[in-house]
Structure formats: C-alpha cells, structure tokens
Amino acid sequence: MIDIIKQYGLAYLCWDGYHISGVAMTLWLLVLSCGMGFCLALPLAIARNARSAVIRFPVWLFTFIFRGTPLYVQLLLIYSGLYQLNFVHQHVLLNDFFRQALNCTVLSFLLNTGAYTTEIFAGAIRETSHGEVDAALAMGMSRVTMYRRIIIPSALRRALPVYSNEVILMLHATTLAFTATVPDLLKVANDAYSATYDPFDAFTLAALLYLCISFVLIFAFRRAERHFLAYLNP
Amino acid sequence: MFDLAGYGPQLLSGTVTTIELSLLSLLVSFLLGLLGATAKLSKNRIFKSVATIYTTIIRGVPDLVLMLLIFYSLQIWVNDVTDWLNSLQSTYSFGLQLDPFTSGTITLGFIYGAYFTETFRGAFLAVPKGQLEAARAFGMRPGLVFRRVLFPQMMRHALPGLGNNWQVILKATALVSIIGLSDVIKAAQAAGEATYRSFFFICLAGAVYLVLTIISNGVLMLLERKYAIGVRRAVL
Numbered sequence: 001m002i003d004i005i006k007q008y009g010l011a012y013l014c015w016d017g018y019h020i021s022g023v024a025m026t027l028w029l030l031v032l033s034c035g036m037g038f039c040l041a042l043p044l045a046i047a048r049n050a051r052s053a054v055i056r057f058p059v060w061l062f063t064f065i066f067r068g069t070p071l072y073v074q075l076l077l078i079y080s081g082l083y084q085l086n087f088v089h090q091h092v093l094l095n096d097f098f099r100q101a102l103n104c105t106v107l108s109f110l111l112n113t114g115a116y117t118t119e120i121f122a123g124a125i126r127e128t129s130h131g132e133v134d135a136a137l138a139m140g141m142s143r144v145t146m147y148r149r150i151i152i153p154s155a156l157r158r159a160l161p162v163y164s165n166e167v168i169l170m171l172h173a174t175t176l177a178f179t180a181t182v183p184d185l186l187k188v189a190n191d192a193y194s195a196t197y198d199p200f201d202a203f204t205l206a207a208l209l210y211l212c213i214s215f216v217l218i219f220a221f222r223r224a225e226r227h228f229l230a231y232l233n234p
Numbered sequence: 235m236f237d238l239a240g241y242g243p244q245l246l247s248g249t250v251t252t253i254e255l256s257l258l259s260l261l262v263s264f265l266l267g268l269l270g271a272t273a274k275l276s277k278n279r280i281f282k283s284v285a286t287i288y289t290t291i292i293r294g295v296p297d298l299v300l301m302l303l304i305f306y307s308l309q310i311w312v313n314d315v316t317d318w319l320n321s322l323q324s325t326y327s328f329g330l331q332l333d334p335f336t337s338g339t340i341t342l343g344f345i346y347g348a349y350f351t352e353t354f355r356g357a358f359l360a361v362p363k364g365q366l367e368a369a370r371a372f373g374m375r376p377g378l379v380f381r382r383v384l385f386p387q388m389m390r391h392a393l394p395g396l397g398n399n400w401q402v403i404l405k406a407t408a409l410v411s412i413i414g415l416s417d418v419i420k421a422a423q424a425a426g427e428a429t430y431r432s433f434f435f436i437c438l439a440g441a442v443y444l445v446l447t448i449i450s451n452g453v454l455m456l457l458e459r460k461y462a463i464g465v466r467r468a469v470l
Contacts, residue, residue: 068447069440070408073419077440081426081433172296179412186299199306207295207303214294 001201008192012185012205021183023209029174029184033109034167040114045121045155046147059118066115071173074112079104079180101180109177113170120166124159125151157228164221168214175210185209241425241435248421249442255338255417256404262343263403267350274355285351292348298409304341305413308332338410342403349399357392358384390461397454404446418442 011017014024048059066074079101088094097103128151136146178187189206193199238245273285292300309332316330361384369379389396411419422439426432 065440065444068444070405070419070443072408072412073436073440073443076419076423077433077436080423081436084426084430084432172298175296175298176409178298186296186302189299190302193302193306199303199310203299203303203306207299210296210299211291211294 001205004192004196004198004201004205008188011188011191012209016183016188019183022185022188023213025177025183026171026174026185026210026213029106029109029177029182030167030171032106033113033174034170036106036110037113037117037170040110041117041121042152044114044118045125048118048122049125063115063118066112067119071108071112072176072179075105075108075176075180078108101182105177105180105182109170109173112173113166116166116169117163120159120162121155124155124162127158128155160221160225160228164218164225167221168217171210171213171217239425239429239431241421241428244416244421244425245418245435245438245442248416248418251335251415252407252417252442253446255335255342255410255415256400256407258339259342259346259403259407260400262339263346263350263399266343266347267354270347270351271354271358274351275358289348289351292345293352297342297345297406298412300345301338301341301409301413304344305332305334305337308337308340334410334413334415338407338413338415342406342410346399346403346406349402350396353392353395353399354388356395357388360391361387386461390458390465393454393458393461397450397458400450400454401447404450405443408443 005012012022014020014022016022019025020028044059044062047055048063050056078098082088082104083098088098132150132154133146136150141149174184175186177184178190181187185206189202192205193202196202270285270288273281274289276282312330312332365383365387366379369383374382407417408419411417411423414420418439419436422435423432426435429435
C-alpha cells in the first residue's frame with residue numbers, strides 16, 4: 001500500500017503528469033454532469049406535468065428510455081456508436097465534439113442523471129399542495145410567477161433528500177468513465193494495478209477515496225437539508 | 235435495416251446470460267439481505283456492528299470499484315487457500331478457477347445484499363410486534379414465526395424497494411461485461427466492431443434491457459397485487 005501511495009499518490013489525487021486525474025477528475029465529472037443534468041431536468045420536470053399530452057409524452061419517453069437502459073450502454077452508444085455514423089463523421093463540429101472521450105462521457109452522464117432528476121423533480125412538483133396553488137392564483141399571480149415563486153422553490157426543497165441520493169449514485173456511476181479512457185480515480189487505480197499486479201491495494205485505495213467523497217457529500221447534503229428543510233422540524 | 239449479420243445466436247445467448255446473472259445475483263442478495271436485516275435488528279452487539287459496517291461501506295463505494303476489487307483479488311485469495319490446502323496433503327490437488335460469471339454473481343450479490351438489508355430492515359419494522367408475540371404465544375418456533383407470520387407480511391412492505399433493487403441489479407449486470415463476461419453487451423460490441431454498425435447493435439442491446447424492464451414491471455405489479463390480498467386501501 002505504501003509503495004502505491006508513494007508512486008501513484010499524486011495521480012490518485014489530482015495530476016498524473018499529463019492530465020488532471022484521480023479524485024479531481026472524478027469530482028469534475030460529477031460537477032459537470034450533475035450541474036448540467038439539473039439544468040436539463042428543471043424545465044423537463046415542468047413539461048412532464050404539462051396538461052397537454054403532446055408535451056408530456058416526449059419527456060416521458062426520454063426518461064423511460066434513459067432510466068430503462070444501463071448507463072454503460074448509453075455511454076457505449078455515444079462513445080463508440082455515434083462516431084461510426086456517417087453524418088457525425090463528416091460534420092466538422094460533431095466530429096470534433098464526439099472525438100473527445102470526455103465530451104462523450106459527460107454527455108451520456110448528464111442525459112442519464114437528467115432523466116432520473118426529471119422524474120424526481122416532476123414527482124415533487126406533482127405533490128405541491130393544491131392550497132398553495134389556489135392561494136397563488138387568488139393573489140393574481142401569472143403562471144410563470146407562480147412557478148418561479150411558489151411551486152419550484154417548495155418542490156426543490158421537497159426533492160432534496162431524494163436528489164442527494166441521486167448525486168451519490170451519480171458519483172458511483174462516474175467510475176464508468178474509465179471505460180472511455182477518461183483518467184478518473186478508477187482509471188488511475190486500474191493503471192496502478194496493471195503496473196504492480198497488486199489488485200487489492202490498488203483498488204482498496206480507490207475504494208477508500210470514494211468512500212471519503214461519499215461521506216463528504218452525505219455530510220454536505222445533510223447540512224443543506226437542515227438549512228432548507230428547517231421549517232419541517234421547528 | 236434489421237440485419238443481424240449472423241450475430242443473432244450470440245446476442246440471444248448473451249441475453250440469456252444477462253438474465254441468468256441477474257436472477258442469481260437477486261437470489262444471493264435477497265438471502266444476504268434477509269441475513270443482514272436480521273443481524274441489524276438482533277440484540278447481539280457484534281452482529282449489529284458487522285451488519286452496519288457492511289451496509290455503510292458497500293453503499294459508499296461504487297459498485298464497479300468493488301467489482302474490480304473482488305474479481306481480481308478473489309482469485310488470488312482462492313489460489314492462496316488452494317495452495318495452502320495442497321501443502322497440507324499431497325494425495326489430492328485442489329484447484330479452482332473463478333470465471334467472470336461466478337465472480338460477477340458473488341460480487342453483485344454481495345453489493346446488492348447491502349441494499350436489500352436496508353429494504354428488509356424497514357419492512358421487518360413495519361410488521362406489528364403484537365403479531366409476532368401472538369405467534370410465539372401459540373407456541374410457534376422462531377422458524378415457523380418467520381415463515382408463516384413475519385415473512386408474508388414483511389414482503390408487502392418490502393416489495394416496492396425490492397422492485398427498485400431488482401431494476402438496479404438488472405442494469406448493474408451491464409458492468410460485468412467490463413470484467414469479461416460474454417453477456418448481451420459484449421455480443422453487441424463484438425457484432426458492432428465486426429460489421430462497423432456499432433450504433434445499431436448497441437441500440438439493440440439497449441432495447442433488450444428496455445424489454446426486460448417492461449416485463450419485470452409487469453411481474454412486480456402482479457406480485458404487489460398478490461401480497462396486498464386482504465389489505466384495505468384508503469379510498470381518496
């Protein structure tokens with residue numbers, strides 16, 4: 001264990017000599033995919049509860065497909081499947097985008113977490129008590145104002161415990177990036193294993209680091225819950 | 235368009251492997267979960283803390299990391315044990331090779347056992363205590379109490395969580411192809427690389443998972459109806 005830490009310690013944490021790697025890369029993947037997934041999920045969650053079926057159905061289809069297939073399949077599809085299509089290959093911008101492993105990885109991660117987050121937020125919006133909506137309408141709020149001031153803030157608060165779970169699961173899912181040659185924590189561990197033939201130490205070190213990140217995230221979300229859901233336990 | 239290029243049999247056998255793997259892992263994790271939940275709720279301090287450590291560590295570490303850790307280390311440990319056994323005696327030579335299927339089942343079962351432990355713990359607590367006391371008062375042995383009273387009622391509360399876990403296990407089997415199992419994804423990858431039609435074949439693999447998800451949703455609905463017999467639901 002000591003030898004691996006001496007030799008690969010820096011790579012496990014942040015820098016493998018050429019790229020950002022290890023914990024830093026894993027966290028960067030997590031922030032990118034969860035951040036963009038959140039931005040994607042919020043409008044989709046509103047559309048998921050729309051009155052017209054023409055708006056509701058495509059969103060349902062999107063979440064159904066992305067929640068019904070493994071993330072690994074989605075990553076493979078975007079990373080190796082799309083690049084073989086002719087129009088992607090010949091289009092300059094698309095070609096540049098899909099040639100980079102990091103882009104493909106983040107795209108598949110954000111679509112996946114976006115689908116799960118959409119369902120989480122849509123469920124929370126659906127549970128808005130009708131009294132709040134009635135009161136907002138009685139105050140003469142427009143629909144946009146009502147969503148902005150009443151429905152979304154309370155729905156996001158209600159969704160926080162479930163959303164924190166989703167973020168932890170997303171942290172676990174970022175390990176798949178190593179199959180697309182992105183130098184995240186697991187990739188570094190795998191490299192250390194291939195160099196030293198010591199699977200137990202190499203992967204245990206990675207597991208401990210993941211455990212630490214998980215605990216920090218759980219702690220942070222618990223603080224956030226105490227702050228944002230303070231009105232629930234006076 | 236729908237041309238499998240002769241890869242149909244491989245895809246089919248890959249699908250069967252995926253289903254077998256997920257069902258076996260479900261069985262292992264189900265049993266481990268029952269064991270873990272019993273340990274967590276027991277009065278014995280050691281059992282309790284072992285179960286707590288188990289669920290905390292497993293749920294805090296990504297499944298792929300655990301899978302690689304167990305897959306590569308397990309073989310080394312097994313070799314150590316068989317070497318030791320062989321050094322004790324020389325009449326019979328032990329040897330055991332773990333294939334990806336076995337270690338995948340063990341790993342997935344071990345990981346999702348932790349999630350089942352939490353599911354079952356909540357479900358055990360949801361069964362009224364008076365029922366267990368009444369069963370004991372009838373003179374039932376603990377095994378019989380579990381089989382006739384606790385388990386059937388616990389299942390009703392555990393089913394939604396169990397269904398979730400099953401869906402997660404089904405999708406987690408995709409990871410086992412990374413350690414070399416020839417499941418439906420591996421077959422799709424091979425077919426895609428050979429024919430330069432990765433997009434089509436990986437979509438096909440995704441479709442297989444979608445169909446399996448739809449089927450298991452139906453089965454879960456039937457099971458929920460079965461275990462909800464005799465329960466009055468509030469009419470809203």
